[in-house]
Amino acid sequence: MTVVAIQPHGGERPPKLVVEGLCKRYGATTALEASSLSVGEGEFLTLLGPSGSGKTTLLQLICGLVEASEGRVIIDGRDQSRTPVHQRDIGLVFQHYALFPHLTVAENIAFPLKMRGRAAAEIARRVTDTLEMVHLGHLAQRFPRELSGGQQQRVALARCFVYQPSIILMDEPLGALDKKLREHMQIEIKRLHRESGATIVYVTHDQEEALALSDRICLMNHARIEQLGTPREIYERPRTAFAADFIGISNIFRGTATANGALETAHGLFALPDGARCDDGKGALVIRPEHLHLGAEAGNSVSGTVSEIVYAGSETRIIARLGDGATLVLRLGPGETVPGLDERIVAGWQRDKAVLVS
Amino acid sequence: MSGAIAARPHRAGWRLPRLGPLWLALPGVIFLGVFFAYPVAQLLGLSLVDPATGAFSTATYQRIAGTDVYLRVLGITFRIAGYTALYSLLIGYPLAYWLARLPDMFRGRMLLFVMVPFWTSYLVKTFAWMIVLGRSGIINALATGSGIVDQPLALLHNEFGVMVGMVHAMVPLAVMTLLPVMAGIDRRLVQAAQTLGASPAHAFWLVYFKLSLPGVAAAGLLVFISSLGFFIVPAFLGGRRETMLAQLIITQIQELLNWPFAGALAAMMLATALISCWLYDRLFGLSTIAGGSAQVSTGRIRDLGLVILGWIAALAGKLAALTRMVLGKRGSGLLLPLVAWLTIAFLVVPTLLVIPLAFTSSQFLEFPPPGYSLTWFETYFASPLWIQATIRSFLVAFATAVAATTVGGFTALALANSRTRWGGLIFAFFLAPMIVPRIVIAVGLFYLFARMGLIATDLGLIIGHTVLAIPFTLVTIAAVLKSYDQRLDQAAATLGANRLRTLVGVTIPLVKGGLVAAFLFAFITSFDELTIAIFISGGIKTTLPKQMWDDMILQLNPTLAAVSVVVFVVVTVMLVTAERFRRTP
Ligand SMILES: Nc1ncnc2c1ncn2[C@@H]1O[C@H](COP(=O)(O)OP(=O)(O)OP(=O)(O)O)[C@@H](O)[C@H]1O
Ligand SMILES: [Mg+2]
Numbered sequence: 001m002t003v004v005a006i007q008p009h010g011g012e013r014p015p016k017l018v019v020e021g022l023c024k025r026y027g028a029t030t031a032l033e034a035s036s037l038s039v040g041e042g043e044f045l046t047l048l049g050p051s052g053s054g055k056t057t058l059l060q061l062i063c064g065l066v067e068a069s070e071g072r073v074i075i076d077g078r079d080q081s082r083t084p085v086h087q088r089d090i091g092l093v094f095q096h097y098a099l100f101p102h103l104t105v106a107e108n109i110a111f112p113l114k115m116r117g118r119a120a121a122e123i124a125r126r127v128t129d130t131l132e133m134v135h136l137g138h139l140a141q142r143f144p145r146e147l148s149g150g151q152q153q154r155v156a157l158a159r160c161f162v163y164q165p166s167i168i169l170m171d172e173p174l175g176a177l178d179k180k181l182r183e184h185m186q187i188e189i190k191r192l193h194r195e196s197g198a199t200i201v202y203v204t205h206d207q208e209e210a211l212a213l214s215d216r217i218c219l220m221n222h223a224r225i226e227q228l229g230t231p232r233e234i235y236e237r238p239r240t241a242f243a244a245d246f247i248g249i250s251n252i253f254r255g256t257a258t259a260n261g262a263l264e265t266a267h268g269l270f271a272l273p274d275g276a277r278c279d280d281g282k283g284a285l286v287i288r289p290e291h292l293h294l295g296a297e298a299g300n301s302v303s304g305t306v307s308e309i310v311y312a313g314s315e316t317r318i319i320a321r322l323g324d325g326a327t328l329v330l331r332l333g334p335g336e337t338v339p340g341l342d343e344r345i346v347a348g349w350q351r352d353k354a355v356l357v358s
Numbered sequence: 359m360s361g362a363i364a365a366r367p368h369r370a371g372w373r374l375p376r377l378g379p380l381w382l383a384l385p386g387v388i389f390l391g392v393f394f395a396y397p398v399a400q401l402l403g404l405s406l407v408d409p410a411t412g413a414f415s416t417a418t419y420q421r422i423a424g425t426d427v428y429l430r431v432l433g434i435t436f437r438i439a440g441y442t443a444l445y446s447l448l449i450g451y452p453l454a455y456w457l458a459r460l461p462d463m464f465r466g467r468m469l470l471f472v473m474v475p476f477w478t479s480y481l482v483k484t485f486a487w488m489i490v491l492g493r494s495g496i497i498n499a500l501a502t503g504s505g506i507v508d509q510p511l512a513l514l515h516n517e518f519g520v521m522v523g524m525v526h527a528m529v530p531l532a533v534m535t536l537l538p539v540m541a542g543i544d545r546r547l548v549q550a551a552q553t554l555g556a557s558p559a560h561a562f563w564l565v566y567f568k569l570s571l572p573g574v575a576a577a578g579l580l581v582f583i584s585s586l587g588f589f590i591v592p593a594f595l596g597g598r599r600e601t602m603l604a605q606l607i608i609t610q611i612q613e614l615l616n617w618p619f620a621g622a623l624a625a626m627m628l629a630t631a632l633i634s635c636w637l638y639d640r641l642f643g644l645s646t647i648a649g650g651s652a653q654v655s656t657g658r659i660r661d662l663g664l665v666i667l668g669w670i671a672a673l674a675g676k677l678a679a680l681t682r683m684v685l686g687k688r689g690s691g692l693l694l695p696l697v698a699w700l701t702i703a704f705l706v707v708p709t710l711l712v713i714p715l716a717f718t719s720s721q722f723l724e725f726p727p728p729g730y731s732l733t734w735f736e737t738y739f740a741s742p743l744w745i746q747a748t749i750r751s752f753l754v755a756f757a758t759a760v761a762a763t764t765v766g767g768f769t770a771l772a773l774a775n776s777r778t779r780w781g782g783l784i785f786a787f788f789l790a791p792m793i794v795p796r797i798v799i800a801v802g803l804f805y806l807f808a809r810m811g812l813i814a815t816d817l818g819l820i821i822g823h824t825v826l827a828i829p830f831t832l833v834t835i836a837a838v839l840k841s842y843d844q845r846l847d848q849a850a851a852t853l854g855a856n857r858l859r860t861l862v863g864v865t866i867p868l869v870k871g872g873l874v875a876a877f878l879f880a881f882i883t884s885f886d887e888l889t890i891a892i893f894i895s896g897g898i899k900t901t902l903p904k905q906m907w908d909d910m911i912l913q914l915n916p917t918l919a920a921v922s923v924v925v926f927v928v929v930t931v932m933l934v935t936a937e938r939f940r941r942t943p
Contacts, residue, residue: 084552084557085553091554092550
């Protein structure tokens with residue numbers, strides 16, 4: 001098996017999967033607005049977004065379960081938009097596994113191989129190998145309903161990996177598992193990805209899961225791609241207030257830009273970071289909690305009352321109430337002095353640590 | 359606080375025997391025991407007794423086995439019932455599949471096209487086919503009129519006529535049995551199969567069809583068993599060579615008064631029905647009929663089944679590719695809706711054709727009517743015979759509905775609150791009147807009522823109809839109770855041990871919709887019931903279906919069309935109301 005070194009950017013590899021202006025409408029509702037993205041060979045891309053943002057729709061369009069209203073799906077440089085589902089070399093892991101209840105575990109896993117007309121001996125060997133890979137060798141003759149949720153999940157993964165599709169799509173595969181099992185399965189999926197070298201497009205609701213697994217994250221909202229980038233890029237350079245809010249904790253101040261490079265907000269006039277401009281006059285400043293410190297900073301501070309203090313070992317999180325009822329979160333390192341409850345504080349930040357988003 | 363509340367029902371409960379809430383089912387059990395199980399058993403016993411000496415004897419069965427005619431009738435009955443099951447499945451499956459894939463809201467509306475034919479009286483449906491298929495019927499009038507043929511086609515009084523009538527009567531039952539199973543199949547399984555490399559044909563046959571098989575078998579079973587006891591359709595649409603077992607039983611009793619012989623024939627019919635059920639239970643498990651999950655078979659037979667499905671899939675795949683080549687992708691996509699709508703037309707149109715005929719100005723049932731008038735409705739309303747029969751039918755149906763809803767309601771309540779294995783047994787017993795052919799129940803009741811002096815009484819009719827209606831009320835109310843189980847339990851717990859207050863204050867308001875629906879279903883069951891009426895409503899005191907039957911035997915006339923329209927309208931209005939109540943509790 002080839003081991004593909006993890007690279008941060010999809011763009012540096014040959015594109016395995018390209019989606020061009022893909023769009024899906026159901027009558028009056030738009031499930032996915034025209035979207036484009038490119039996924040590199042062996043990349044792990046996560047679609048992350050709130051419910052109804054079009055993640056499942058995008059997966060269904062890629063594998064051909066749903067016909068696109070517009071746009072193209074290009075795999076390995078060939079336009080596959082018109083190829084029927086069963087002829088695209090794509091594996092899909094469903095949210096609730098979709099195991100065949102009338103087939104045993106072994107027969108479930110053999111199904112894709114049988115559909116490809118493989119020889120019986122090869123099927124038997126591959127099924128055994130794959131079952132070993134997911135540590136389920138002893139359950140081969142059971143029926144799906146005789147398995148636990150985690151075991152069913154692993155059968156679903158095995159059924160997908162057994163025929164070695166070059167692209168694997170997973171729709172919230174861990175959504176139905178408890179937290180501990182999720183974390184275990186995340187490691188398992190990571191390992192399968194490494195060992196198979198497959199290109200994976202993964203859907204989740206859960207930002208922590210997205211951060212833990214992905215090479216890149218595709219953030220979706222309101223049937224659109226909101227931002228596409230590495231976890232670090234999205235965390236450090238969110239492009240919209242939604243992106244800043246969805247990944248990590250943010251303090252967001254919305255306002256209107258003034259002529260002299262400042263943003264007028266409900267909490268005062270804040271200086272914009274160097275080079276930042278808002279084109280339409282409106283914008284928001286995002287300041288991560290770790291970039292806030294106690295004490296004023298010229299043009300970059302707010303004042304409020306401490307409403308909660310959360311001690312978490314290496315750091316202390318202070319939550320303060322601002323004038324209009326909004327809250328402010330700031331993080332203090334181990335050595336810093338912690339203010340008292342209900343104490344009035346002033347918090348400031350360095351101008352360049354803030355990010356201006358639309 | 360919560361401990362005190364939880365303790366009260368326990369204290370109230372410990373003095374009752376372990377049957378617990380199942381006591382509520384007792385009145386129903388006794389009723390069905392006396393008026394269903396006993397007469398049927400007695401009828402079977404009669405077949406094993408020498409009428410002269412009263413000693414045990416198998417002479418009757420020997421006579422059946424030794425007489426060609428009877429064996430032939432048996433053979434015909436099985437053949438017609440078997441073919442009816444086969445064709446009903448072939449026609450019903452695509453329709454059920456199409457319905458199952460519709461969006462929920464749309465499906466509810468489309469379902470009426472199956473429900474209305476299901477509940478439409480067999481007499482009305484048969485009458486409609488006589489008009490459509492007869493020598494001077496609609497099809498022949500069109501065919502000869504347009505010059506396609508010069509001789510009228512022989513469509514009636516032969517096996518073709520019987521099969522059309524039987525399949526038309528049974529497709530709705532097949533569809534309604536298939537639908538819940540199909541609705542329970544996760545559609546993503548088919549998608550999963552396709553992403554795994556299965557062509558649409560393979561995905562359908564290897565996954566969807568395989569998973570729908572328990573429904574197919576259940577539908578086949580129910581249609582087969584129901585068809586065994588048919589006599590209306592073969593009597594009017596068949597010839598002498600299509601005489602079925604039930605007709606033979608009727609003749610034996612009404613004309614020859616040969617009880618042992620009728621009992622033996624009924625026993626054979628019942629035995630066939632029970633053996634079919636037993637086979638089904640072995641293969642699939644009876645619980646699938648009530649919507650439970652099928653047991654998974656194992657071993658050789660299962661492997662063989664999967665291989666056969668693989669062949670079918672491969673064949674179907676080639677066929678589908680061919681169809682696509684001929685019709686294009688669009689065209690082949692329209693095939694299923696087209697088939698579904700054609701089936702709906704087959705189910706609905708013949709009955710609708712009766713309507714214009716009821717308003718004809720002619721003395722004959724010619725199509726299209728030469729002119730329109732209300733003559734035949736006036737005849738109907740002016741005839742004391744028809745009006746008395748109608749009033750009697752309404753009264754009997756009303757009383758039946760009250761009785762059956764009460765019994766069914768208490769039993770459903772008992773079963774919903776019981777966790778013992780007796781519950782399943784009682785449920786099966788209450789559904790048995792649906793499985794045992796009606797003619798067997800009717801003859802058994804006739805024998806019993808003859809000695810109780812209940813022949814030609816309203817009470818006799820009401821009792822008989824209540825036996826038949828109880829399965830429908832129980833199933834309807836049980837379904838509603840099931841979805842309220844939790845709230846019921848909570849309510850019972852907080853109200854303490856006062857069962858009556860729970861019932862009146864909580865349960866009944868919650869299941870009101872189900873109760874009304876059950877009442878209406880029972881009403882319809884009685885309103886167009888013929889089998890029991892033939893035996894029990896004696897002389898001039900007839901019911902509406904019995905009067906129709908007598909008239910149809912004598913001669914077809916436009917008054918029958920008017921009566922059919924009345925029956926059809928009454929049943930349809932009740933049905934649509936029942937459906938509305940069932941959906942919105
Ligand atoms: N078959 C359909 N018909 C009509 N609208 C649909 C259909 N499928 C999806 N939609 C709509 O398209 C939008 C996107 O749905 P989609 O299933 O892609 O969301 P999602 O991001 O996967 O959400 P979730 O996280 O809840 O799974 C939703 O508003 C949904 O209502
Ligand atoms: Mg989804």
